[in-house]
Amino acid sequence: MRLVVRLRRLFRLAAAPAWAGPTVVGLGLLAAVLEGTGLVLFIPLLQSLGASPPQPGRWQPMFDRILSPIPHHYLTAFLVGALCVSIVLKNAVHLANTWVTRYIDGLVAHRLRSRVFDQTISSCIDYRVENRRTDIITTIANNTWKVSQGLSLAYRLMVCLCTFGVFVLLMLLISVRLTFFSMIFLLFAAMAIRLATRRADETGKAVVEENKQFGLRMWESINSLQLIRAFAQESYEHDRFVQTSDRVRRRLLRLDMLWATPGPVSEISITILIGALVLIAESASIGIAALAAFLSLLYRLQGPTRELLQSKIALDGLAGAIDDVDEYLRTTQTPYLSQGYLPAPALKTAVEFRDVCFRYAPDQPLALQDVSFSIPAGKTTAIVGESGAGKSTVMALLFRFMDPTSGEVLADGMPLPCFELRSWRKRLSLMSQEVYLFNDTIAANIAYGDFDAGQNELRQAARIAKADDFIRSLPEGYETQIGDQGMRVSGGQRQRIALARTILRNPDILLLDEATNALDGGTEQAFQIALEQYSHNRTVVVIAHRLSTVQAADQIIVMSKGRVIEIGPPDQLLKRAGHFSKLHEFQNGRVAMGAN
Numbered sequence: 001m002r003l004v005v006r007l008r009r010l011f012r013l014a015a016a017p018a019w020a021g022p023t024v025v026g027l028g029l030l031a032a033v034l035e036g037t038g039l040v041l042f043i044p045l046l047q048s049l050g051a052s053p054p055q056p057g058r059w060q061p062m063f064d065r066i067l068s069p070i071p072h073h074y075l076t077a078f079l080v081g082a083l084c085v086s087i088v089l090k091n092a093v094h095l096a097n098t099w100v101t102r103y104i105d106g107l108v109a110h111r112l113r114s115r116v117f118d119q120t121i122s123s124c125i126d127y128r129v130e131n132r133r134t135d136i137i138t139t140i141a142n143n144t145w146k147v148s149q150g151l152s153l154a155y156r157l158m159v160c161l162c163t164f165g166v167f168v169l170l171m172l173l174i175s176v177r178l179t180f181f182s183m184i185f186l187l188f189a190a191m192a193i194r195l196a197t198r199r200a201d202e203t204g205k206a207v208v209e210e211n212k213q214f215g216l217r218m219w220e221s222i223n224s225l226q227l228i229r230a231f232a233q234e235s236y237e238h239d240r241f242v243q244t245s246d247r248v249r250r251r252l253l254r255l256d257m258l259w260a261t262p263g264p265v266s267e268i269s270i271t272i273l274i275g276a277l278v279l280i281a282e283s284a285s286i287g288i289a290a291l292a293a294f295l296s297l298l299y300r301l302q303g304p305t306r307e308l309l310q311s312k313i314a315l316d317g318l319a320g321a322i323d324d325v326d327e328y329l330r331t332t333q334t335p336y337l338s339q340g341y342l343p344a345p346a347l348k349t350a351v352e353f354r355d356v357c358f359r360y361a362p363d364q365p366l367a368l369q370d371v372s373f374s375i376p377a378g379k380t381t382a383i384v385g386e387s388g389a390g391k392s393t394v395m396a397l398l399f400r401f402m403d404p405t406s407g408e409v410l411a412d413g414m415p416l417p418c419f420e421l422r423s424w425r426k427r428l429s430l431m432s433q434e435v436y437l438f439n440d441t442i443a444a445n446i447a448y449g450d451f452d453a454g455q456n457e458l459r460q461a462a463r464i465a466k467a468d469d470f471i472r473s474l475p476e477g478y479e480t481q482i483g484d485q486g487m488r489v490s491g492g493q494r495q496r497i498a499l500a501r502t503i504l505r506n507p508d509i510l511l512l513d514e515a516t517n518a519l520d521g522g523t524e525q526a527f528q529i530a531l532e533q534y535s536h537n538r539t540v541v542v543i544a545h546r547l548s549t550v551q552a553a554d555q556i557i558v559m560s561k562g563r564v565i566e567i568g569p570p571d572q573l574l575k576r577a578g579h580f581s582k583l584h585e586f587q588n589g590r591v592a593m594g595a596n
Ligand SMILES: Nc1ncnc2c1ncn2[C@@H]1O[C@H](COP(=O)(O)OP(=O)(O)OP(=O)(O)O)[C@@H](O)[C@H]1O
Pocket: 129, 360, 361, 364, 367, 385, 386, 387, 388, 389, 390, 391, 392, 393, 394
């Protein structure tokens, strides 16, 4: 029963083309019929060679009727020819079936991978926060393959069942008694194998978990190579890696051992059975030719019997991976943000936060509490506040990476969920503290902001971001490969490339979240001047810890512990002797102390 439920879920998840199942099973059935027919042809062949006289039985009149038009002296040659043709046809059908199965395998895995990837990038769940980055890589790279393997196994299971059925039918035609005896014997053997391998699904689930741990170890070690070397923790990391890898090896070995059990057990059982049948055949009085055909059928039944049992164990072993993909697709399906059909128009008046509260998870405190303010169009708004005040959360809500827990964010009076999500996000461009660059050329990384932009626009964006000079000084200029996460250029250079990418996007609303924290003083000042020109008549929202970078803003929002505590133009806030002016004094004092 559990197998049926599991198979139904597997078919739903794999969503193979409608023709796939019937084709694979149909071809499998045809191969079984061809093979069975070939084996049954041994009866008239042996009889024609005089090895056994014709015996009364269900099949004898049938042979007599089919073979009567063939002249007697051609009969042996005809039967040998028919036998060869059936074997050739059976193998051709078998080969075709293998090709079809491989094609479906690849197609299903490819579609599933694409679906998992699509949902990963479209869902609003942030897996870096959920601590599941490496899990997703295992799900996409490993487990989607395993679902397609599971589907092939399910087809194989059905084909084996059909082959088994065809062979048993032919055996019944030869002798009901011997067939009945054989089936009871095989049933006991199958039950013994099932008992010995009943832990396959538990082991399969453990393999999935161990694989995820293994993925995590690999990911973390490769990403923190410098840290490991700097802290001289090579042997600690080596031990951790070896232990994790060894756990995967042991689980896989256990699964392989379980999988290998049915082969020898079924072969030994059938050999014992053949011996027993030879001993009791005399009482069944079916004749040498029929007995030879019966035993050949029984011997060939070994393959499907073994495969039936192995497919079942292998399917149990894949259950963990199938569950993983199924669960992943279900969880990433629901948390899409609701969206309207309206394309977001250019911002005319303002973006407004109205009584916004936000918490990252139900069991966590509010990250934003009753936050209300307005970001006027065409002006620069700076958000300042101590670490953890909620500045990045405001940015994330503006971008609609998530929605407020209560309250609303409106653009020109329209709640953001009224707009089609992508069209709203296309109006914005974000440059955050965390810079991510692709392993590609500098030009390709900047062009990511707008693939339609020409060379001139690309260079203009680089000039504004103060990146053009250093890029041109590199031997390969804009065509320089920057390596994984831009590791071949410095932190400040990475930041300037990312800024150029943001600027190339030419957004209505430019969001800069600590965008200049890796720039040296001179470059930052030059960047500020260029940015001022660039932001003329553009809506800019800046987050900065260094107040020097926000002096030129039209409005400053001061946040503390998730609340807005001050709003106003910088000069007014400075005069007010409030939180902002204290911050200002503190930073100036610190600068002065640093200067001394
Ligand atoms: N993904 C997250 N999951 C849970 N809590 C979070 C998450 N991100 C931020 N927080 C919490 O929300 C609050 C606001 O964080 P936020 O990152 O918005 O502050 P910030 O002002 O940008 O800080 P910083 O200047 O240090 O970047 C903090 O208490 C923080 O711990």
